[in-house]
Amino acid sequence: MGIDFDANKPIYQQLVNRISSEIIRGVRQGGEKLPSVREYALEAGVNANTIQRVYRELENLQIVVTKRGQGTFITDNHKRLDTLRETMKVEFIQQFIRDMKDMGFSTQEMVESIQSEGRDKK
Template identity: 50%
Template sequence: MVESYSNTQPIYLQLVQRICRQIVRREVQPGEKLPSVRDLAVQFGVNPNTIQRVNMELERMGVVESRRGQGMFVTEDSTRLTLMREHLKEELITKFASEMKELGYSEDEIIAGIQAFLLP
């Protein structure tokens, strides 16, 4: 399945975000083995070198661990996963709030809108 990508950000970073979101949503469990580089390249419709870069970035972030001869595994470090989840939440809230303020909404209007959405 060929994925669509934004032109505003490198593809490897978009894939890092997608995989992080899968982990946060528990579609990929802690300790679970990630598909091989070739399988992910086919799944995402990208070059295997792009997936290698994705794996390197995820490993640098501490989200996955490389096990020699076995592949890449999602970390079982619950602290690391909680930090990643919180970082994603803050990033999304910041983007949302900035865009709403840019449109001219006051903080009270933003809060009221969120409350109306969450508490129908």
């Protein structure tokens, strides 16, 4: 029980990202019910208010829907989930590029490195 969080980002944001990436990886599927606020609070080792905020953010992003008296469900709108996949990809790439630029790497070097590393991992 409990998740290790990064120190430099609000916990609710890290959990929003975590659930989003679980959806993208297919660990959580469209239409599936998310744990209750308290269950997930316990699982993540955080305050229930934080989970409430996580679910609210996900709802604002239209990734989940809350059905009165039933709980919170991942949307079954696959178009939305495809966009989520795309947005997460762009966000991670942008972060990566920022970090690499800070260290003085050129786009050319990044591309070459990604290609060779990617090949190695296969």
